Amino acid sequence: MSPGVGAGHMDNLGTIGFSEEQADLMEAASRFCREKSPIEKVRKLIEDETGYDDAVWREIAELGWLGIAIPEEYGGVGLSIAEVAPVIEAMGRAMMAGPFSGTTLAAQAVLASGTDKQKKHVLPKIVEGAIASLAVAEPSGDWRLDRIDARADVEGDDLLLSGVKRFVPDARAARWIIASVIHDGAPGLVMISRSLLTQENCRRETIIDETKRTYELTLDGLRVPKSALLDPAKAREAFEVIERTANLLASAEMTGACAACIDYTIDYLTTRKQFGRTIGSYQALKHPTVDAYVDYEQARSHVYAAAHSFNDQGAGEIAVRMAKAQSLKALTFAADRSIQFHGGFGFTYDCDAQLYRRRAAFHASQFGDEAWQRRRLADLLF
Amino acid sequence: MADVDQKALATFAADADAWFAEHCPRDPGFMLPLTFMEVGTDQQFEFLRDWQHKVWAAGYLGAAWPKDYGGGGLPQAFQDAAMAAMKKHDAPIMLNAIGLNWTGPLLLDMGTEEDRKKYIKGILSAEDIWCQGFSEPENGSDLGNAQLKAVREGDEYVLNGSKIWTTQGNYAKYMILLARTNPDAPNKYAGLSFFLAPMTVPGVTTQPIRKLTGEFGFTQTFFTDARIPASCLMGEEGQGWLVAMRTLEYERGARKGQAGGYMMTSFDAFQIVDLAKRAMRAGAPAIDDPVIRDRLVEFIIEAQGLKLCNERGAIAPLNQDRPMGLPLSNKLAWTEFVRRLNEFAMTLTGAAGGYYVGDENAVDEGLWTRGYLNAFSATIGGGTSQIQRNIVAEHVLGLPKK
Numbered sequence: 174m175s176p177g178v179g180a181g182h183m184d185n186l187g188t189i190g191f192s193e194e195q196a197d198l199m200e201a202a203s204r205f206c207r208e209k210s211p212i213e214k215v216r217k218l219i220e221d222e223t224g225y226d227d228a229v230w231r232e233i234a235e236l237g238w239l240g241i242a243i244p245e246e247y248g249g250v251g252l253s254i255a256e257v258a259p260v261i262e263a264m265g266r267a268m269m270a271g272p273f274s275g276t277t278l279a280a281q282a283v284l285a286s287g288t289d290k291q292k293k294h295v296l297p298k299i300v301e302g303a304i305a306s307l308a309v310a311e312p313s314g315d316w317r318l319d320r321i322d323a324r325a326d327v328e329g330d331d332l333l334l335s336g337v338k339r340f341v342p343d344a345r346a347a348r349w350i351i352a353s354v355i356h357d358g359a360p361g362l363v364m365i366s367r368s369l370l371t372q373e374n375c376r377r378e379t380i381i382d383e384t385k386r387t388y389e390l391t392l393d394g395l396r397v398p399k400s401a402l403l404d405p406a407k408a409r410e411a412f413e414v415i416e417r418t419a420n421l422l423a424s425a426e427m428t429g430a431c432a433a434c435i436d437y438t439i440d441y442l443t444t445r446k447q448f449g450r451t452i453g454s455y456q457a458l459k460h461p462t463v464d465a466y467v468d469y470e471q472a473r474s475h476v477y478a479a480a481h482s483f484n485d486q487g488a489g490e491i492a493v494r495m496a497k498a499q500s501l502k503a504l505t506f507a508a509d510r511s512i513q514f515h516g517g518f519g520f521t522y523d524c525d526a527q528l529y530r531r532r533a534a535f536h537a538s539q540f541g542d543e544a545w546q547r548r549r550l551a552d553l554l555f
Numbered sequence: 556m557a558d559v560d561q562k563a564l565a566t567f568a569a570d571a572d573a574w575f576a577e578h579c580p581r582d583p584g585f586m587l588p589l590t591f592m593e594v595g596t597d598q599q600f601e602f603l604r605d606w607q608h609k610v611w612a613a614g615y616l617g618a619a620w621p622k623d624y625g626g627g628g629l630p631q632a633f634q635d636a637a638m639a640a641m642k643k644h645d646a647p648i649m650l651n652a653i654g655l656n657w658t659g660p661l662l663l664d665m666g667t668e669e670d671r672k673k674y675i676k677g678i679l680s681a682e683d684i685w686c687q688g689f690s691e692p693e694n695g696s697d698l699g700n701a702q703l704k705a706v707r708e709g710d711e712y713v714l715n716g717s718k719i720w721t722t723q724g725n726y727a728k729y730m731i732l733l734a735r736t737n738p739d740a741p742n743k744y745a746g747l748s749f750f751l752a753p754m755t756v757p758g759v760t761t762q763p764i765r766k767l768t769g770e771f772g773f774t775q776t777f778f779t780d781a782r783i784p785a786s787c788l789m790g791e792e793g794q795g796w797l798v799a800m801r802t803l804e805y806e807r808g809a810r811k812g813q814a815g816g817y818m819m820t821s822f823d824a825f826q827i828v829d830l831a832k833r834a835m836r837a838g839a840p841a842i843d844d845p846v847i848r849d850r851l852v853e854f855i856i857e858a859q860g861l862k863l864c865n866e867r868g869a870i871a872p873l874n875q876d877r878p879m880g881l882p883l884s885n886k887l888a889w890t891e892f893v894r895r896l897n898e899f900a901m902t903l904t905g906a907a908g909g910y911y912v913g914d915e916n917a918v919d920e921g922l923w924t925r926g927y928l929n930a931f932s933a934t935i936g937g938g939t940s941q942i943q944r945n946i947v948a949e950h951v952l953g954l955p956k957k
């Protein structure tokens with residue numbers, strides 16, 4: 174009677190799981206971020222050139238959070254990216270600015286494809302607080318390994334770099350930047366150290382999320398030693414890790430932001446009065462807020478499922494793409510309605526709703542928006 | 556709960572798996588109801604009643620309810636294992652849903668020892684079918700305004716008025732009934748009382764109502780000087796609203812303790828993927844159409860999100876902000892999803908979507924078309940989606956009522 178289930182089955186998709194370490198980190202990070210990143214501070218850092226508070230950054234390093242997903246042999250804690258998720262979520266909720274996710278991402282790229290020497294050199298310093306960044310996006314808008322225009326060509330003992338990288342997070346503060354290049358006819362990653370950056374080749378970009386800092390990097394004429402090349406044999410794997418990690422971190426950050434955005438909206442709906450009534454009593458505002466909340470809860474479930482199955486063959490990628498699509502959907506809708514439900518104030522720079530809406534727009538622009546994720550999911554699922 | 560005998564559990568699960576593999580009825584030759592609200596013929600009713608009895612007798616229903624009342628006296632994990640086996644083998648639904656899922660847990664939670672002894676076994680065995688008399692013609696969403704009169708006369712209450720949309724009303728032996736015992740109470744809620752009322756006394760009649768699908772499943776229920784023993788009162792006079800609210804928590808799945816067994820056929824969202832592979836559009840399978848693919852992905856993401864929320868409900872640290880958030884929004888999220896999914900499935904089949912149950916050309920015997928129409932049962936019954944949004948807004952998000 175009921176049609177048979179085809180090759181696919183819901184049970185084949187990932188499940189949710191939550192470790193004690195995740196719970197502990199969630200609690201610690203929530204407390205820390207609430208304390209260190211009240212919204213006035215977020216606003217102040219928007220005006221700051223570097224965009225983050227160095228003292229807070231040093232505290233984060235001391236707390237060991239930069240080493241969560243780095244093996245003990247490189248000075249880390251030896252957990253996994255799943256345990257980074259609650260930390261990023263807490264940062265997202267407090268809209269805390271800083272190079273944490275960019276550095277985490279670069280570290281994972283090094284971990285995935287660095288030579289042993291590179292790992293030993295870079296990772297322990299990252300754990301201690303050295304900032305690192307990843308340069309993969311190009312003027313074409315692409316970030317994937319099969320569409321790289323930047324090059325690293327052998328010239329004597331060196332590699333001569335060329336091309337342009339965009340949206341490089343916190344590049345000017347970074348000690349190392351890992352850039353994707355074509356080398357020897359194949360995609361690869363190369364490590365660029367801080368000393369090569371200048372005002373000219375590292376231009377601060379003006380981006381929609383003003384709490385973040387990104388830079389455009391012109392590689393033309395830069396020279397790095399051959400030893401700066403990460404293991405080309407592992408490049409493909411590294412690119413996969415980069416995309417998956419970036420999207421998981423973005424999803425966790427967005428669910429955190431979404432929770433804050435909904436709280437912010439509710440705050441207004443329970444205080445603002447019109448026609449002698451608290452506006453939150455109007456169903457035209459109440460019901461969409463509930464819909465936003467339902468979307469948010471689903472996004473959060475997706476995020477922790479994605480964190481849990483991150484390393485599972487097949488299921489991991491599906492779970493992460495779903496998390497990215499759903500968290501984008503949730504934050505976009507919650508923030509869009511938040512602007513509307515604040516009325517004239519919602520249209521102002523002072524209203525925080527714009528911060529959340531901009532956050533969603535920025536993440537849609539990086540590593541694939543909702544439609545992008547769904548397009549990939551279609552091929553993964555059916 | 557903590558010390559579940561894992562070996563015994565594994566044996567139980569394996570036995571359940573084997574039992575359902577052997578005993579799950581295959582194609583009885585007529586359409587089986589997909590939900591307890593779709594029992595429209597005597598044939599369907601008798602079939603499902605036998606089935607429930609069999610499952611209970613085998614020990615796979617009420618396994619976690621106390622032995623004294625006809626249950627299995629085992630930890631909940633055993634009933635969960637039986638549920639998994641039912642799901643795996645596509646078992647038919649459990650008929651006596653209002654008894655198993657809300658009356659039973661309510662009695663275990665707030666009932667007297669006498670009531671438990673009297674009613675629970677019959678609920679499990681399907682001997683005593685239960686219905687719910689909450690809604691009235693003039694008072695639906697505004698349940699607190701229910702007006703059916705219950706007047707105390709000696710050892711009896713005399714009932715006058717009418718209830719409506721009574722699921723399985725024409726089959727039920729008992730009704731959980733919300734009635735007004737005090738019309739002069741200081742507020743509308745305080746005048747209500749809750750009864751475990753027999754349907755078999757003189758003065759109670761039911762009139763089947765035809766649903767939008769053309770089938771039957773619920774009734775209008777009339778009470779004309781119907782006399783029930785005063786002992787049918789649950790709790791005290793005036794506590795009706797409190798008991799009714801607790802009932803609704805069980806009904807909406809916000810509170811656990813149900814006997815186990817499905818009141819609605821669970822389906823796998825991948826069934827629409829399968830449908831899209833079979834359905835043809837412009838000479839090619841619908842699954843090749845990029846627009847269809849994208850919609851399918853959206854549905855699968857949502858299905859997975861709902862499934863994960865269900866799993867997440869059990870992880871306390873992931874429910875700290877709003878502990879009642881997932882339980883109270885679950886009904887809204889699921890039922891609206893199911894409605895939209897069925898609607899999409901119906902349109903997916905193109906021209907064939909124009910056929911209805913009964914036509915030989917209907918896709919999957921009209922399952923999706925009928926499923927779409929029937930899906931409203933859950934977005935309206937048990938409190939409409941609009942009322943669910945009010946509840947989540949007010950009780951989870953803290954938005955003001957007025």
Ligand SMILES: Cc1cc2nc3c(=O)[nH]c(=O)nc-3n(C[C@H](O)[C@H](O)[C@H](O)COP(=O)(O)OP(=O)(O)OC[C@H]3O[C@@H](n4cnc5c(N)ncnc54)[C@H](O)[C@@H]3O)c2cc1C
Pocket residue numbers: 456592686687688689690691692693694695696697719720721722723773931932933935936937938939940941942945
């Ligand atoms: C298949 C099915 C089975 C059922 N089985 C039973 C049963 O066994 N026992 C029983 O007692 N009842 C049963 N019901 C009844 C069900 O609980 C009611 O239909 C439901 O609560 C709505 O009440 P109503 O029909 O009077 O609609 P109304 O309350 O009149 O609602 C009409 C419309 O107004 C909206 N509305 C009403 N109030 C508000 C508000 N405050 N804010 C926003 N919107 C509002 C509703 O959402 C709806 O869209 C069943 C219903 C169905 C469909």
